[in-house]
Amino acid sequence: MGVGTLYRRFPSKELLIEATYRHEVQLLCEAAPELAASLPPACALKTWMERFMDFMAAKHGMADALRVVLTDDGERPQTRANLAEAIDHLLTACAGQGVTRAQVGAHDGWRSTASASSPTPSADPISPRNSSTCCCTAS
Numbered sequence: 001m002g003v004g005t006l007y008r009r010f011p012s013k014e015l016l017i018e019a020t021y022r023h024e025v026q027l028l029c030e031a032a033p034e035l036a037a038s039l040p041p042a043c044a045l046k047t048w049m050e051r052f053m054d055f056m057a058a059k060h061g062m063a064d065a066l067r068v069v070l071t072d073d074g075e076r077p078q079t080r081a082n083l084a085e086a087i088d089h090l091l092t093a094c095a096g097q098g099v100t101r102a103q104v105g106a107h108d109g110w111r112s113t114a115s116a117s118s119p120t121p122s123a124d125p126i127s128p129r130n131s132s133t134c135c136c137t138a139s
Contacts, residue, residue, distance in 0.1 A: 013065060014065060014068050014069050017062065017065050017066060017069050018069045018079050021059070021066070021069075022079065024055060025055075025079055025082065025083065026082065028048075028051060028052060028055055028083075028086070029082045029083060029085065029086040030086075031048060031051060031086075032044075032048055032085075032086035032087070032089045032090050033086075033089055035047050035048050035090070036089055036090055036093050040097075041090070041093040041094040041096070041097045041099050042094060042097070042099045044090055044093065045090040045091065045093075045094050045099075045100075048086070048087070048090055083106070084106035085106070086106075087106040088105070088106035091104055091105070091106060
């Protein structure tokens, strides 16, 4: 593939990054219903959020670009829609059990998770899993 073809297919860096990580994001999204079916709602949500944070942490060199892909209101509706659907599935189950408020939307959930998983320059390099306490056990 030539450079011209690459630029035609991916006119921005963010679109190229989205295409590169689309499969991994899809697997992450597909895990939400599986977790909801096998774990209590709060644990399913926490486990999914940890997986999302691990995904972001593993891509730390691409963190700024991925943050744009996942949080920008621009040209990436499918990735964002898939993430929103996955989190909405988990949040709906949590709200049904009184774990979260019904007003908490998918956008709030994944945007805060994306922000929490983004290291700051002054932050100590702590694993996202180690920075939260476990509130559930696997059944």
